[in-house]
Amino acid sequence: MANVNGKPKGSAKRKVNRKLDKVRLALFILFAIVVVQQVYTIYSLHQEKHQLEQQLQELNKENEDLSEQKKLLEDDKHIEGVAREELGLVKPGEVPYVR
Known part of the structure; x- marks a missing residue:
């Protein structure tokens, strides 16, 4: 429901904020996963380079x-x-020496 000014009421606004918070959290988690994968890839490449x-x-x-x-x-x-x-080879004319 909206009030007289056309703005959402408190509970509707809280629902929108909760949805936005969930979207932000999901994006943050996705970003963190991508960053961790990139760091791991860089680490693996450095190890391979060293080897x-x-x-x-x-x-x-x-x-x-x-x-x-x-x-x-x-x-x-x-x-x-x-x-x-x-x-034990010798040149022609040499006498072989046996030890």
């Missing part, structure tokens, strides 16, 4: 080690040393 950076460092170290190993395997003196030490 990937660690993995990159490990792979770079492995790459350096493999590059050094490749250089050694391309070095004739190193290959000769391995052949003598591990395989």
